[in-house]
Amino acid sequence: MVKNGRIRQSLAYWCLNATDWKWDIHQVCQTACRLGCRSVELVPPELWPVVREYGLENAIALNGMPDPVFAKGLNNPRYRDEVISRTKQTIDQCADSGIPNVIAFTGYKWLDADDPSSGAMSLAEGAAHTVKGLRELADYGEARGVTICLEHLNTRDDSHPMKGHPGYQGDDLDYCAEIIRQVGSPRAKLLFDIYHVAIMNGDVIRRLRQYRDWIGHVHTAGVPGRGELDDRQEVNYPGVMRTLVEIGYQGYVGQEFIPTRDPAEGLEQAVSLCDV
Numbered sequence: 001m002v003k004n005g006r007i008r009q010s011l012a013y014w015c016l017n018a019t020d021w022k023w024d025i026h027q028v029c030q031t032a033c034r035l036g037c038r039s040v041e042l043v044p045p046e047l048w049p050v051v052r053e054y055g056l057e058n059a060i061a062l063n064g065m066p067d068p069v070f071a072k073g074l075n076n077p078r079y080r081d082e083v084i085s086r087t088k089q090t091i092d093q094c095a096d097s098g099i100p101n102v103i104a105f106t107g108y109k110w111l112d113a114d115d116p117s118s119g120a121m122s123l124a125e126g127a128a129h130t131v132k133g134l135r136e137l138a139d140y141g142e143a144r145g146v147t148i149c150l151e152h153l154n155t156r157d158d159s160h161p162m163k164g165h166p167g168y169q170g171d172d173l174d175y176c177a178e179i180i181r182q183v184g185s186p187r188a189k190l191l192f193d194i195y196h197v198a199i200m201n202g203d204v205i206r207r208l209r210q211y212r213d214w215i216g217h218v219h220t221a222g223v224p225g226r227g228e229l230d231d232r233q234e235v236n237y238p239g240v241m242r243t244l245v246e247i248g249y250q251g252y253v254g255q256e257f258i259p260t261r262d263p264a265e266g267l268e269q270a271v272s273l274c275d276v
Helices: 025-035 045-053 080-097 123-142 173-183 194-200 204-210 237-246 263-274
Strands: 008-012 039-041 101-105 110-112 115-120 147-151 188-193 215-220 252-255
Touching (some): 008 025, 025 039, 025 045, 025 263, 039 252, 045 080, 080 101, 080 123, 101 215, 123 147, 123 173, 123 188, 147 173, 147 215, 188 194, 194 204, 194 215, 204 237, 252 263
Parallel strands (some): 008 039, 147 188, 188 215
Antiparallel strands (some): 110 115
16 A cells, blocks of 8 residues: 655554554554554553564654543643653553654643642643653653654543543644643653644644744544545645655654544545655
8 A cells, every 4th residue: 555655654553443444453554564654553462462563663652641542741740750760661552562752742731630620720730740740751751762752632522522622721833842842851842733733723834834844743534523634634745745755754654543444544535645
């Protein structure tokens, strides 16, 4: 399926396993191999050896926090010790397994992540805490060859717990990019999720160029709805991928859409569209 190979593509395990389709790790890895993708990502640690058995890389791992992993993040001192500890444990695991990236999250803006009525911290306060925590994690990752990728998420879609995240503080890409700038470490990068960026900020191609030096990982999905990369959604994925080539992006592009039809069919289409 992959002919050009200028975009290194990865399949996201969770959206093929934790949805209605229930693909197991072998089915995901076999599909990645058949399509010419080099990685299967966001895999639980107990399944990392299976990915290696197929000769595939694991492009990025979650930070070890319990679900929902994006709720309790670096912005809130109440959860700081747990987030730092669990993420460092994941960094160690990744270093031992050759996994280059770990995802970090700002977390929800609520003072109590489980209770919106608890009040919200200011953007400035959340950013300051996130910078401090991310700097500590980046320093820790530096010695282990692991990069921490801060993910920007949309707060507009409230139709599904994995299509949007109302209450997430890092819902503005420029806000997240400024955090990365303040951390000032090559081991702290942006996770540029095209789906979330298109919903919250738009102007995707210009923003890719603007933040080219700070992008550590990229995710895809159709807008709106987080479905397939087909003609029922609005993002021109070939144009976006050509921009990634033009700016010299060397990381992975993870196919992270939630299938609405046969996943094999949707993945073939997505991989083909992104193989520019």
